Ligand SMILES: Nc1nc2c(ncn2[C@@H]2O[C@H](COP(=O)(O)OP(=O)(O)O)[C@@H](O)[C@H]2O)c(=O)[nH]1
């Protein structure tokens with residue numbers, strides 16, 4: 105099977121995780137690409153399922169081994185990265201990696217995989233909606249919300265660099281749009 109890859113990116117709080125979880129539940133050919141990260145786990149998150157949680161030292165060792173397809177320092181000094189071994193694990197299982205990463209990481213993967221990769225940018229209807237979603241999610245402190253909103257302004261200016269932009273206004277509509285894009289890219293129904 106061809107080694108394709110689906111990349112979903114968005115400013116934090118736009119609804120990327122929600123849409124990705126729905127896709128994974130409904131399209132068995134897709135497998136979530138578990139990233140390595142040095143942030144602490146949130147309540148309910150499981151090591152080896154949501155992320156491979158690592159210390160900064162462990163992460164640095166992986167960088168030195170050239171183990172990452174891409175990595176970035178995304179927030180508050182925390183590293184996140186896509187392990188090459190994770191993509192290979194999923195392809196070996198004859199499935200397609202679904203990669204949920206930040207805007208810079210998505211652009212570097214696209215540069216590497218070109219037309220083997222479909223990149224979708226999930227756009228929030230407005231910055232006010234983004235603020236409300238981050239606040240309602242209840243996972244972030246005010247400082248963390250402010251940091252994410254400041255970064256969102258910058259990330260939104262890169263939206264046009266991706267293959268497709270989907271506005272996440274109404275969840276069900278946005279999900280259907282993303283699903284159709286993925287099915288078309290993979291030539292499946
Ligand atoms: N570059 C890169 N970004 C990642 C990776 N994994 C996750 N991210 C991004 O890191 C950011 C923070 O993720 P997280 O801490 O889970 O917060 P959330 O997006 O607010 O739920 C999000 O934009 C993720 O898409 C990765 O492997 N590489």
Ligand SMILES: Nc1ncnc2c1ncn2[C@@H]1O[C@H](COP(=O)(O)OP(=O)(O)O)[C@@H](O)[C@H]1O
Pocket residue numbers: 114115116117118119120121122123237238240241272273274275276
């Ligand atoms: N279309 C939508 N309308 C309203 N709330 C939404 C919508 N999509 C997602 N949300 C909510 O917004 C919050 C952020 O979504 P999440 O998927 O965690 O974003 P991200 O992964 O991009 O940071 C969550 O509480 C989620 O339930």
